[in-house]
Amino acid sequence: MLDKTGFPLEMTGEDTPMVSFRKVNKSYGALTVLDDLDLDVAAGEMVSIIGPSGSGKTTVLRMLMTLERINGGVIYVDGKPLTHMPKGGHLVPANERHLRSRRADIGMCFQHFNLFPHMTALENCMEGPVQVLGLSKAEARDRSEELLEMVGMISKKDQHPSRLSGGQQQRVAIARALAMRPKVMLFDEVTSALDPEVIGEVTNVIRKLVSEHNLTMLMVTHQMGFARDISDRVCFFYGGRIEEQGPPAELFGNPQRERTQQFLSAVREAV
């Protein structure tokens, strides 16, 4: 069933993507950040987003996390509209209640970690499960400790973030996001604020997630080697659109578009 503007009220069928951007527009005043973006991400797929700064790549994640509203189009998560809600057979902009119910499917890690400074690593992880999901403290603790174990931070569980290095904080932040059991995980330049020698401890955690879990993941990154290693697909953003996308071997090995070639050679020179 279609909305009067041509967007489906719900996406059904076996090949329904986990995430779907349909003609999404975003602008800040006269500045267009995303220009009629169409992007589907299949369940369990790992998609990396690369591109020059200002190309709109971080905006994609921020809109999916509902940190920012879109100006046009519709975003679907797991077949159901995220940015809109059905009302009288049409899609209308989502209210806070709808956003809250749909947001539960999405988790996000930030460039600057954004751990809660007044809570220990463990409390950071337990906060969402207890306050939002309504788990008992014991259940939330079990779940959080298991995840802190997975990211190698169990020995620091009672430390406040101020006592942890950047890499350690980011690993706790990943555990905090996973504790909410999202279907989609977003990584927004999670290694950009880290010292070079600790980048590996964070990328290793993400590698582990890719190999051992069936999470759908979107990652904005400047680390081309890492994106090449672990992605199912790489999207090159330019000017608020996907300029080129494909499997990492193709996009990095044999880029078709001139802008992709320019960007990749500029990145290689920098390294």
Place this chain on the structure above:
Amino acid sequence: MGLYDFLAQYWPRLLSGAGITVAQFLLAAALGVAISLCMGLMKLSQNALLRGTAVTYIEIFRGTSLVVQLYWIFFVLPLFGLTIEKFTAGYLAVGMNIGAYGAELVRGGILSVPKGQWEAALAINMSPAQRMRRIILPQALVNMLPPWGNLMIELLKGTALVSLISVADLMFESRQINSSTFLSAQVFGAALVIYYLLARFLVTPFMRWLERHMARKLGRA
């Protein structure tokens, strides 16, 4: 009369006055903190009516004289049928006045919490109320404690004005003693020292302790 003889004779009245001053201070502080929180949050609200109410409140109580506010509450409100006993009128006026200043501190403290904290709280799907209560306010409180220390000392000194509506605080007792004995230097000297001691050894240490306590909770100490 020497200071020693003076104190020996009048200490019970000065002590009882100081007790009333402390009581006025504590009640006004509690009221002021509560009003600060409400008005500070309302001023940041999306709702124009709530925001407008807070702005009006802050403008009135910050923009006009505390003595006039005190007289309004004690002398004018009864004309409209609302009579308030003088002790209550005293801390009400002082607390409402300090609440207007505190509201700006609360607002500033909340705005000083990095945007990333709001976003992280939203990313784990907390409701707006949970975000404020669990994540933002605890951090905002730490940031706003130092200016609150100043405000609390202002408040303590401000309570002296309740003597103008005959609340028997330290200032009132001092004036009474002065008018019957004319020992101005001794009585107002003693009052000066008592106010100083209260601020220096009651308010300041408590605020310092609170700052250290909160810093520890943040894992900063």
